[in-house]
Amino acid sequence: MTYTFNFDWIAQYWPVIVKGILITLELTFVGGVVGILLGILCAFVKLYGAAPLRFVVGAYVELIRNTPFLVQLFFIFFGLPALGVRLGELEAANIAMVVNLGAYACEIIRAGIQATPKGQFEAGVSLAMTRLETFRHVVLVPSLQRIWPALSSQLVIVMLGSAVVSQIAAEDLTYAANFIQSRTFRAFEAYFVSTLIYLVLAIVLRQAMAGLGVLIFPRRSSR
Amino acid sequence: MNRRHFIARLAGIALVAATALAGQHAAAAGLDAVEQRGTLRVAVPQDFPPFGSVGTDMTPQGYDIDMAKLIADKIGVKLELVPVTSANRIPYLQTDKVDLVISSLGKNAEREAVIDFSDAYAPFYNGVFGPKDSGVSKPEDLSGKTVGVTRGSVEDLELSKIAPSDATLKRYEDNNGTISAFLSDQVDVVATGNVVAAAILAKNPPRKPEPLFLIKNSPCYVGMSKNEPKLMEKVNAIVAEAKKDGSLDAISEKWLGVKLPEDI
Amino acid sequence: MTDFTLWDIARNLLLALRWTVLLSLVSFVGGGLVGLLILFARIARPRALRVAAKLYIELFQGTPLLMQLFLAFFGFGLFGVSVPAWLAAGIALILWAAAFLGEIWRGCVEAIARGQWEASASLGMSRFEQMRHVILPQALKIAVPPTVGFSVQVVKGTALTSIIGFVELTKAGTIVTNATFQPFTVYGLVALFYFALCWPLSLTSQALERKLNVSHSHY
Numbered sequence: 001m002t003y004t005f006n007f008d009w010i011a012q013y014w015p016v017i018v019k020g021i022l023i024t025l026e027l028t029f030v031g032g033v034v035g036i037l038l039g040i041l042c043a044f045v046k047l048y049g050a051a052p053l054r055f056v057v058g059a060y061v062e063l064i065r066n067t068p069f070l071v072q073l074f075f076i077f078f079g080l081p082a083l084g085v086r087l088g089e090l091e092a093a094n095i096a097m098v099v100n101l102g103a104y105a106c107e108i109i110r111a112g113i114q115a116t117p118k119g120q121f122e123a124g125v126s127l128a129m130t131r132l133e134t135f136r137h138v139v140l141v142p143s144l145q146r147i148w149p150a151l152s153s154q155l156v157i158v159m160l161g162s163a164v165v166s167q168i169a170a171e172d173l174t175y176a177a178n179f180i181q182s183r184t185f186r187a188f189e190a191y192f193v194s195t196l197i198y199l200v201l202a203i204v205l206r207q208a209m210a211g212l213g214v215l216i217f218p219r220r221s222s223r
Numbered sequence: 224m225n226r227r228h229f230i231a232r233l234a235g236i237a238l239v240a241a242t243a244l245a246g247q248h249a250a251a252a253g254l255d256a257v258e259q260r261g262t263l264r265v266a267v268p269q270d271f272p273p274f275g276s277v278g279t280d281m282t283p284q285g286y287d288i289d290m291a292k293l294i295a296d297k298i299g300v301k302l303e304l305v306p307v308t309s310a311n312r313i314p315y316l317q318t319d320k321v322d323l324v325i326s327s328l329g330k331n332a333e334r335e336a337v338i339d340f341s342d343a344y345a346p347f348y349n350g351v352f353g354p355k356d357s358g359v360s361k362p363e364d365l366s367g368k369t370v371g372v373t374r375g376s377v378e379d380l381e382l383s384k385i386a387p388s389d390a391t392l393k394r395y396e397d398n399n400g401t402i403s404a405f406l407s408d409q410v411d412v413v414a415t416g417n418v419v420a421a422a423i424l425a426k427n428p429p430r431k432p433e434p435l436f437l438i439k440n441s442p443c444y445v446g447m448s449k450n451e452p453k454l455m456e457k458v459n460a461i462v463a464e465a466k467k468d469g470s471l472d473a474i475s476e477k478w479l480g481v482k483l484p485e486d487i
Numbered sequence: 488m489t490d491f492t493l494w495d496i497a498r499n500l501l502l503a504l505r506w507t508v509l510l511s512l513v514s515f516v517g518g519g520l521v522g523l524l525i526l527f528a529r530i531a532r533p534r535a536l537r538v539a540a541k542l543y544i545e546l547f548q549g550t551p552l553l554m555q556l557f558l559a560f561f562g563f564g565l566f567g568v569s570v571p572a573w574l575a576a577g578i579a580l581i582l583w584a585a586a587f588l589g590e591i592w593r594g595c596v597e598a599i600a601r602g603q604w605e606a607s608a609s610l611g612m613s614r615f616e617q618m619r620h621v622i623l624p625q626a627l628k629i630a631v632p633p634t635v636g637f638s639v640q641v642v643k644g645t646a647l648t649s650i651i652g653f654v655e656l657t658k659a660g661t662i663v664t665n666a667t668f669q670p671f672t673v674y675g676l677v678a679l680f681y682f683a684l685c686w687p688l689s690l691t692s693q694a695l696e697r698k699l700n701v702s703h704s705h706y
Contacts, residue, residue: 016271066639066685067678068646071657075674078664081407082671089393089409116530163551167400167650169371169393174553176397178310182375186335187561195554202549269654270665277662279495281502281654305572307652318564320572396650399661406668428668 009184010193013176020176021197023090023220027172028159028205031097035158036151037100039105040140044045046110048072064103070164077168093165093172108150112143131184145217152209156202163198253451254298257322262301265291266321269306270399270475272422273478274327274443286478287325287443288346293470294323294445302464308397309373323458324446327416329377329439334446341445341458343389344471347396348440349378351410352420352432353405359435366392370458371410377441378414385438395424406430414438418479419473442487491667493524497676504680505657510645510655511684513577517636518584525589534616542588547586553647555579560651560679576648584641591637595630596622632699636692646681656680 010017062199064072077092087095116139124134144151166175177194181187251400257263275285283304295302305321312326318339319347327347330340351370353359359368364388372379373393382392393410395401398419399487405413406428413420413432420432445458464473477481491499528540547555550682559579564572571577606619649658660677664670 007638051298062686062689063678063682066643066689067681068643068657070646070649071660071674071678074657074660074670075678077409078403078670079411079674080405080671082669086408159550160549163553163648164650167396169395169400169404174551175394176555177554178374179394181314181334182394185313185317185333187311187317188558188565190609191554191557195550195558198551198554199546199549206269269662277500277664279491279667281499281659281662305652306654311652318561319569320564374657399663399665402665403661408650426668427571 005189006186007071007189007193009180009186009189012064013180016176016179016195017173017197020078020171020173020194021201023164023171023175024159024173024201025171027090027097028155029091030094031101031158031162032155034098035101036105038102039109042106043109043113043170044103047113055159061106064100065107069096069161070167072100073164073168076111078171089168089170090204092168093162094200095160095169096165097162100161101154104154105151108147108154109143112147113139116143141217145213148209148213148217152213155209156205159205160198160202175218228339237372237411253322253448254453255455257298257300257454259399260300263291263295263298263323264291264303264305265295266305266307266312266315266324266326267291268309268326268398269401270308270397271327271416271419271442272416274416276422286345286474287327289327289474289477290445291323292473293465293474294325294458297464298457308399310375310396312447313375316446321449322447322454326446327443328446329441330444331377331380331441333380337449338446339449339451341447341455342462343442344462344465345445345475346440346484346487347441347443348417348437349376349381350417350420350437351382351412351414351435352437354431355364355433357412357435359412361436363387365412368411369393371401371404371413373398373415376415378416378438381438382414407431422436491663493672495662496667496669496673499663500659500676501658501666501682503654503656504684505649506655507642507645508684510573510577510580510626510648510653511638511642514580514584514645515641517577517581518588519634521581521585522588525585526592526596529589544586544590547583548590551651552579552583552644555583556647556651560579568670572651572653574686576645576653578650579643581643583644584637586633587637587640589590591633592626592630592675593634595626598629599625629699632692632696635695639688639692642685655706662686665706 042061045053047060057135073092073096076087076096077089080087094202107114120138121134124138126130129137162172165172166178169175173194177190180190184190234285265284267371268285269277269283271285273285274287275283278284283306288304291304292302304326305315307315307324309326312324312328313334314398316322316324327345329347351359351365357368359365366389369391370386371384371393372382372395374396379392379394381403386392393404395404398415401413402423404410408430412435415432417434417437420434423432447454462471466487472482476482522635525540525543529544531537556576556579557666560572563575603621603625604617607621612620632663645655646657648655649661652658654662656677661674664673
């Protein structure tokens with residue numbers, strides 16, 4: 001093997017990497033918060049909504065879950081301007097992530113709600129809670145707690161999937177690696193370093209979600 | 224089935240996986256390797272008309288593809304075209320995926336540090352292109368504009384030096400991305416080659432990349448791994464001969480519509 | 488440059504779709520084989536094997552597939568092994584799929600009651616025989632729906648190979664877009680083709696799961 005590894009470029013290019021990490025985190029944060037809210041809304045519609053609404057949400061969920069994120073991103077960024085909808089690369093990336101996570105979160109949350117025994121709802125109503133209160137305390141919160149690990153895994157998957165937003169020139173961590181590669185021709189080293197950073201981000205994100213779970217769902221024994 | 228069978232089957236699975244992992248081992252490098260293999264592997268663009276693009280049947284065509292054919296013919300080996308993007312064509316060479324890069328590759332100091340260049344084989348002027356009403360006619364006018372450019376291209380490196388600080392450079396992975404971004408109105412103007420813009424203009428696109436200003440005269444060279452004197456000698460001899468016998472002029476007329484300029 | 492009709496666009500995308508299908512098959516089958524090894528290592532008696540398998544899974548599930556593709560693509564060359572683009576893409580996808588399949592199947596094996604290990608051991612069966620005759624047949628049944636479900640992820644994962652220059656459906660989409668200037672139509676069609684490939688798999692997975700739940704409720 002004649003190749004010698006060289007990591008000297010880090011000294012010059014670390015600000016590019018830091019900026020990339022921040023953008024990846026920003027995308028994950030927005031995608032996570034808005035995506036989960038969208039997922040809750042869609043799960044609610046799918047379970048209790050009117051038939052036409054259920055159909056629309058169902059089509060959305062199936063369409064997103066059965067096409068690659070990269071193609072969704074290209075369609076939003078390059079395709080939608082044909083309809084007069086022009087988004088910057090960060091908006092496009094944010095929207096693509098929200099739309100993507102929303103579809104998966106919808107299915108996860110719906111499954112969680114369906115796993116709630118019917119009797120619990122009636123028990124709640126018999127305690128003189130309103131239907132909304134009952135839904136919130138008896139159905140939604142315990143369901144969310146039940147599916148929190150699945151939701152956390154999905155969020156990690158979406159965070160790692162966000163690597164492709166570099167393809168529309170959104171300046172995330174992968175973009176940083178590509179940029180450095182095009183300037184230093186140290187392709188392997190640049191990708192190696194960014195892969196390690198992604199690994200750390202994934203571990204941290206998983207821990208953070210677990211911690212958040214404990215915070216949001218106190219006073220309930222973990223199952 | 225007994226235990227031995229089961230283990231044998233497991234071992235079989237492991238073997239298949241191991242063989243798949245091992246791949247082919249790299250043979251000798253340079254011209255010897257090419258002749259031994261009987262194939263010349265050339266990195267060419269497929270998103271960069273008229274140097275390399277696809278027809279309705281998806282076969283590569285263009286100046287660079289004809290150049291690759293010419294060189295493979297003269298060496299007397301078969302040609303294997305490997306489509307690459309601007310951003311990864313040099314790593315392709317570094318990791319021995321191709322023998323030559325004939326991909327409208329311009330020369331600069333950064334690249335010369337990692338690969339070697341032949342003599343020039345094609346003219347190339349890069350510049351900034353966009354709608355006539357964009358009000359851009361010199362680098363300073365890019366102030367406040369977004370410029371689409373292909374990451375790692377000569378345009379990218381040059382423009383990064385001369386563009387005003389409040390111009391936004393959007394760097395795309397490949398020319399497909401850069402051109403799509405311009406055509407779908409995601410950037411105000413685009414930095415690319417003059418003939419590339421002309422080829423797009425000829426197809427009457429929704430947004431027209433008219434020439435606004437030139438960045439640099441940056442002819443194309445054949446790129447190859449460092450320290451391959453035999454391969455370099457051979458390629459240079461072929462290029463020189465093609466210039467003399469008119470075959471390079473023919474390629475130039477076919478794709479660029481003009482004969483090769485004097486300075487190439 | 489020639490003009491593309493809608494049929495030209497669809498035809499070229501369909502031709503490229505063959506590569507998506509082929510790459511998906513190779514990755515899925517290869518990933519399954521390597522995934523079996525991961526599964527066996529993950530539930531093996533020696534602790535070192537279990538830890539190694541767990542690390543493997545963490546590594547491949549904790550980093551972007553795109554990065555794995557880049558590293559495979561540019562990494563092999565550095566170690567003196569020259570691999571063509573399709574093979575590098577295939578290897579990366581196989582290793583990636585193996586991590587997920589191994590983990591899915593471990594869940595299935597562990598879902599088979601622990602008591603069954605002991606029962607079959609008391610019959611004098613070796614660990615391999617137990618695995619072969621008792622655990623795997625049962626685990627296989629509950630493993631089918633999530634495995635079919637994961638095949639959808641594999642098909643979608645192949646889209647990323649476009650970024651390292653492999654001309655499959657997505658790459659063909661970007662190339663055709665530039666030859667036609669019709670990104671809306673082209674990417675719409677690309678999405679449609681992926682959907683046509685993935686949706687039947689998703690439906691099958693869901694149907695199998697329902698069937699399994701129904702048959703389970705009889706117990």
